[in-house]
Amino acid sequence: MKRGLSAVYTAGFLQGAAFVLIPALGATLRSAPYDMSNTTYGMLYFPEIIGAILAALSAGAIHKRLGSQGLFRLGALSNAVAMALLVAAFFASGLPIVLLLLAETLMLGIGFGLTNAAINRAASLLFAGAAAAAVTILNAVIGGATAVSPMILTGAENWLSWVAWPALILLLWLLLLLLPLAEDNSQAELGGLKAWRRSMLPFAFAVAIYAICEGSFGSWANVLVSVDHHLPATTGALALSLFWGGMTVTRFILGGIPDRLLSRRLIYRLAPLGMAACFVVIPHLVSATALLLAFTLAGAACGIYYPYSMAFGVAAHGKEGTQMAGLLVGALMIGEGIGSTGLGPLQQFISLNQIYTFSALWAIPLLWLAWRNSHV
Numbered sequence: 001m002k003r004g005l006s007a008v009y010t011a012g013f014l015q016g017a018a019f020v021l022i023p024a025l026g027a028t029l030r031s032a033p034y035d036m037s038n039t040t041y042g043m044l045y046f047p048e049i050i051g052a053i054l055a056a057l058s059a060g061a062i063h064k065r066l067g068s069q070g071l072f073r074l075g076a077l078s079n080a081v082a083m084a085l086l087v088a089a090f091f092a093s094g095l096p097i098v099l100l101l102l103a104e105t106l107m108l109g110i111g112f113g114l115t116n117a118a119i120n121r122a123a124s125l126l127f128a129g130a131a132a133a134a135v136t137i138l139n140a141v142i143g144g145a146t147a148v149s150p151m152i153l154t155g156a157e158n159w160l161s162w163v164a165w166p167a168l169i170l171l172l173w174l175l176l177l178l179l180p181l182a183e184d185n186s187q188a189e190l191g192g193l194k195a196w197r198r199s200m201l202p203f204a205f206a207v208a209i210y211a212i213c214e215g216s217f218g219s220w221a222n223v224l225v226s227v228d229h230h231l232p233a234t235t236g237a238l239a240l241s242l243f244w245g246g247m248t249v250t251r252f253i254l255g256g257i258p259d260r261l262l263s264r265r266l267i268y269r270l271a272p273l274g275m276a277a278c279f280v281v282i283p284h285l286v287s288a289t290a291l292l293l294a295f296t297l298a299g300a301a302c303g304i305y306y307p308y309s310m311a312f313g314v315a316a317h318g319k320e321g322t323q324m325a326g327l328l329v330g331a332l333m334i335g336e337g338i339g340s341t342g343l344g345p346l347q348q349f350i351s352l353n354q355i356y357t358f359s360a361l362w363a364i365p366l367l368w369l370a371w372r373n374s375h376v
Contacts (some may be wrong), residue, residue, distance in 0.1 A: 005126060007179040008119045011076065012138050014176065015115050016145030017152075018079055018169050022048075022087065022105060024150035028162060033093070038100060044105050049337050051109025056330035057116035060323025068118065069181045071322065075114030076173050082107035083170035090163040113333075116142075119328035122181075124314045132264045132311035133255045140251030147244045203313035206369035207328045208335040210305045213275050213362050215339020217243055217298045220352060224282070225291050225297045228352050235288045238314075239295040246299025254304055265374040268308045269367060274301030276363035281346055283353035305366070306332060312373050 022029075022044055029036045055078075063071045084102035089097050120135055127134035149165070156164040221243050226236030254267065278298035285291045306328075313324045343355055350358075 004122060004181045007072070007176060007181050008122045008126065009138060009141055010172075010176055010179065011072070011119050012116055012141040013145040014172055015079065015112060015119075016142035017149040018083060018108060018166075018173075019112055020146045020149045021166055021169075022101070022108075024153050025162065026039075030047065034097060034140030035265065036098070043098075043199060044101050047102050047106035048109035048112075049333055052113040052219070052333045053109075053132050055110040055113025055340050056117055056326040056333070057113075057326075059114055059326030059329075062114065063118075063322040068322070071083045071114060072118040072122070072181060073177060074115075075111050075118055076176050077111075078107050078114060080170055081175035082111055083166045086165055086166045087170060090161070090196045093283070106214060107319065109333075112331055113326065116329045117322055120329070121314060121325040124311060129355065130259050131315055132308055135311045135314075136251050136304060136307040137255035139310075140248050140255055143244060143248040143251060147241065147248060174302070175310045187271060199316070200313065200324055202369055203309055203316075203324070203373055204331040206309050206329050206366065206373055207306055207331040208338075209362055209366055209369070210302070210309070211332045211335025212300050212339040212342075212367045213279075213359065213366075215336045216305075216343060216356070216359055217278070217295065217302065219340035220343055221295050224352050224356070225288075225295075229286070231288050231291070239292055242292055242296040243299040243302075246296040246321060248299075249305040250300040250303030251307065255307075264308060264311075268312075268374050271301055271303075271305045271308075272363040272366035272370060274298075275366070276360040277301075277363075279360040283356050305370070308370075316373075 006067055023186045026041065028034065029041055055348075056073075059071060062074065066074065082104050085107060086099050089100040089104065092100055119138060123134040123138045124131035135276050151163045153162055156162055218240065222236035223239045224236075225231050225239045254262065275298065278301055279295055282291065282294045282298070310325065313328055316324075343352070346355060
């Protein structure tokens, strides 16, 4: 086994598991004994987004100063602090709970930005001859953890208490620091302002636009199915689960196919067409079965655009790989924020079904950027 392999992929699992905890605790935090209002609960996400963007954009400079191992460990410690704050919130009451959770989401965002920049870069180096596959599988692990973590949290809440799961994640983050890491070749890499290149921007634009599409599917699947299409709430929840499941399974399948048997450039360029088809078709579907299938296919279409953008971007910027990875993590968070929150106010003017239909136009820039980025 290659040195650092366990640390990278374990960190990916823990990152996915930790990142989804606040959304998974939504119902708990809005009920007794916490009784958070929707406004207060919504505020918890802003520090996370800001922290992730700032951390991701500064990853290259931190890497230059502390090396790849230092960047990785700083990200892991930030995540551990976040979990410690979440555990502390369980034992608090009143205003301190809100303050602890705001601090928790800030540290989680910082940990997310630093850790994702570090492990995406590391995955591409561990399997230099199959970087796209390695990054795709890593993001499949992250997505898989995001899918199972809420179920584990629910199980912990039923059997003992919800705090048991974040407490275990905290312990695992600390144990992760004991795993061996890959050799540090940071001297060959640029960081800080010297690492910024104009050629990085097309990759960042591609990821940001993609993330708007992902956020439009992932954050609004439940609402579109259960509210706009008047189907049971359980069907809406299942549509969301199948979206993330389709994405994760696709990443594992494509990540496991050797490069010599798969044209990754072709798949990269076909993905926007698949997303566009789902945006066009979903508003016209009526039955629960058809909608569930469509959101599963939407997840599959979304599965590889981000990891392939990451792999091609890092490969094209070998001397600025960590800065490139950090920039794309930041772009992902910006796009997710737009796709998740921007569609709410927009529905004052047009329906969610119409928004989905017009969102198919995102395929035009995504297709052009995929063609351009895979030729660099």
